[in-house]
Amino acid sequence: MIRKALDPSWLRICCVSGARFNFSPHPGRARSLPVSPCPALDYISQKALLPALSYFTGACLGREASPRAPLGHLAQLEPHLPHCKMIGVLLLLFLPFLLYIAAPQIRKMLSSGVCTSTVQLPGKVAVVTGANTGVGKETAKELAKRGARVYLACRDVQKGELVAREIQTMTGNQEVLARKLDLADTKSIRTFAEGFLAEEKHLHILINNAGVMMCPYSKTADGFEMHMGVNHLGHFLLTHLLLEKLKESAPSRVVNVSSLAHHLGRIHFHNLQGEKFYNAGLAYCHSKLANILFTKELARRLKGSGVTAYSVHPGTVNSDLVRHSSVMRFFWLLFSFFFKTPQQGAQTSLYCALTEGLEILNGNHFSDCHVAWVSAQARNETVARRLWDVSCDLLGIPMD
Ligand SMILES: NC(=O)c1ccc[n+]([C@@H]2O[C@H](COP(=O)([O-])OP(=O)(O)OC[C@H]3O[C@@H](n4cnc5c(N)ncnc54)[C@H](OP(=O)(O)O)[C@@H]3O)[C@@H](O)[C@H]2O)c1
Numbered sequence: 001m002i003r004k005a006l007d008p009s010w011l012r013i014c015c016v017s018g019a020r021f022n023f024s025p026h027p028g029r030a031r032s033l034p035v036s037p038c039p040a041l042d043y044i045s046q047k048a049l050l051p052a053l054s055y056f057t058g059a060c061l062g063r064e065a066s067p068r069a070p071l072g073h074l075a076q077l078e079p080h081l082p083h084c085k086m087i088g089v090l091l092l093l094f095l096p097f098l099l100y101i102a103a104p105q106i107r108k109m110l111s112s113g114v115c116t117s118t119v120q121l122p123g124k125v126a127v128v129t130g131a132n133t134g135v136g137k138e139t140a141k142e143l144a145k146r147g148a149r150v151y152l153a154c155r156d157v158q159k160g161e162l163v164a165r166e167i168q169t170m171t172g173n174q175e176v177l178a179r180k181l182d183l184a185d186t187k188s189i190r191t192f193a194e195g196f197l198a199e200e201k202h203l204h205i206l207i208n209n210a211g212v213m214m215c216p217y218s219k220t221a222d223g224f225e226m227h228m229g230v231n232h233l234g235h236f237l238l239t240h241l242l243l244e245k246l247k248e249s250a251p252s253r254v255v256n257v258s259s260l261a262h263h264l265g266r267i268h269f270h271n272l273q274g275e276k277f278y279n280a281g282l283a284y285c286h287s288k289l290a291n292i293l294f295t296k297e298l299a300r301r302l303k304g305s306g307v308t309a310y311s312v313h314p315g316t317v318n319s320d321l322v323r324h325s326s327v328m329r330f331f332w333l334l335f336s337f338f339f340k341t342p343q344q345g346a347q348t349s350l351y352c353a354l355t356e357g358l359e360i361l362n363g364n365h366f367s368d369c370h371v372a373w374v375s376a377q378a379r380n381e382t383v384a385r386r387l388w389d390v391s392c393d394l395l396g397i398p399m400d
Contacts, residue, residue, distance in 0.1 A: 103337045113315075113368030115350040121148035125202045125249070126353070127242070128152060129181060129235065130210025132159040134319035135257065137167075138346035139207055143353070144173040148205070153181035153192060153238075155210075183210055183234025185221035186395065193241035202249040203242055205353045208235035208291075209257040214280040214325040224394065225274040231287035236294055236391045243307070250306025251359070254298065255352045258291035258311040258365065263375045265289030267383055269390060280325065292365055292374055293384040294391070299363030300384075308359050310352035313367040317345035 126143045130136040131152035144150045144167050152167075154160030160178030167176045179195065182188035196203075212230050220229035239254055246252045265285035270276070274283055295311035302309065318339040322328035332339070351369040352358065365374045377383060392399045 099337075113347050113351070113370065115142075115347045115354060115369060117351065117354040117356065119146065119354045119356060121146040121204075121354075124148045124204040125200055126150050126205035126207065127196070127203060128207040128209055129183065129238070130154065132156065132163045132178075134321065134342045135314050135317055135345040135349065136207070136209040137163055138343045139209060139349045139353075140176070141167050141171065142346060142350050143205065144168075144171045144176050146354075147173065149175035149200075150177070151196065152176065152178045153210075154178060155180070155182040155184070155188075181210075181238070182221075183230045183238070184226065186234075186237055187221070189234060189237050190241065193238065196242070197245060200245070203245040204249050204252045205255070206239065206242060206246060206253070207255045207257070207349055207353060208239065209255075209349065210235075211257065211287075211321065212324070213284045213321045214328060215283075216280060216324065217274060217278050219273070223273070225272070225278070225283060227283040227287040228272060228274075228290065231284075232290035232294065233391060233395060235291070237395050237397070239294075239298065240395075240397055246307045247302075247305050252307050253353055253358075254295075254307065254309040255349050256291045256295045256309065256311045257349060258295070258313060259284075259288040260313045260367065261285045262289040262292050262378055265375070266377060267293070267387055269386065272390065272394075289375070289378055290387060292378040293380075293387050295365070296363045296378070296381070297384040297388045300381075303362070308362040310358070310361070310363070311365045312348040312352055313365070313372060314345040314348055315340040315368065317342055319345070 121143060124147075126140075126148045128136050128140040128143070128150065131140040131150075132154040136152075140150050140152055140163075150167075150173075152160045152164055154163075157178055157180040160180075164176045164178040168174050179192055180188065181192040210230065212226060215226045218226045220226060220234075222229065224233050235256065246254065261284060263285075264282065265288055266282075267286065267289060292311045295309045299309040316339045318332065318336045319342055322332045348366050348369050352366055361371060364371050365378070366372055389399055391397075
């Protein structure tokens with residue numbers, strides 16, 4: 001079939017262009033050919049299509065392809081060289097169409113990792129921060145589907161109530177409750193925790209999911225840089241305030257939603273609030289690195305308590321996260337076709353919250369429902385301990 005596909009008579013059908021390549025693998029036999037009006041296409045055809053075709057036909061005809069003479073079969077292909085240009089044109093023309101057709105398959109490939117746990121959660125209590133949209137909403141929905149009483153901790157409680165009603169209708173679980181939690185204000189965090197502790201006897205799953213990305217330089221109500229304040233310090237304080245309840249309810253779990261972006265992060269203790277220098281993209285990365293360091297230190301401190309902690313990268317998800325950056329919004333719009341849906345993005349958080357026997361991997365980082373590699377900084381125990389102490393100091397939490 002391949003031989004037939006390369007049959008000159010078939011290729012001839014494609015040939016409507018009279019232009020020929022000014023190219024020969026044997027300089028001695030080089031002919032003087034008309035130069036194409038499109039040098040870029042010539043270049044692509046000569047540098048990519050022809051060598052590929054040469055290798056391909058060589059392999060198909062059972063000839064040896066030598067890396068030293070990669071164009072060894074070009075002499076035989078020479079009569080068909082003009083067709084390469086036509087194939088190039090066709091490929092370029094059809095590329096958007098091919099991508100459109102292949103998008104669902106590519107997205108499926110990029111979004112491997114599904115939480116296959118069948119664990120049901122009647123009588124269990126879960127808190128999900130930032131649950132009114134994106135990954136958090138889908139995480140809360142799945143926990144509710146499995147019968148848990150789910151608290152949607154949202155900074156805009158009206159949005160939270162709308163989503164709570166939507167999840168109640170969808171899952172038939174009436175125990176989905178919206179509560180106000182603004183992670184950019186420690187007073188709001190303390191009020192949420194007081195209310196929750198007064199209302200609930202147990203807490204089995206805490207998902208620290210809320211996040212902001214690439215905000216222009218701004219500060220929280222307590223004067224912390226926004227990314228560090230919301231993504232790390234806010235969740236640090238919330239976890240601390242709910243820790244006794246988690247211990248009383250053991251076995252229980254904390255899942256911190258971090259990101260692959262932590263690889264670009266650094267903990268600059270002398271510039272934790274971004275006052276000396278600031279870059280919105282890097283500020284996000286630093287805060288996501290802090291999420292992993294916090295998880296590792298929390299897991300270390302809680303060993304033997306029945307409470308375990310995990311950090312996750314949800315994947316690249318088509319969500320509102322990029323709302324603060326017009327450049328990122330443009331890229332998201334352009335490539336969103338290939339990104340995970342929020343429901344796919346929720347899988348790793350759910351995997352860490354639900355999978356039985358995961359306790360032995362306490363403190364690990366997960367991506368696509370597998371343990372994932374983290375940067376050297378994220379493995380640095382000294383930095384993790386220091387960040388814990390500095391965070392306690394900033395939040396007025398007594399150090400133990
Ligand atoms: N999307 C991705 O590609 C991606 C990749 C890696 C990691 N992540 C992480 O995944 C998590 C979820 O992100 P997402 O993609 O689902 O983004 P999203 O749709 O923007 O959701 C973020 C959530 O956080 C909430 N939030 C923001 N600031 C808050 C505050 N001060 N207090 C309380 N809640 C606040 C938002 O509430 P409002 O709606 O009221 O603003 C929203 O509910 C984040 O931690 C993010 O860093 C996402």
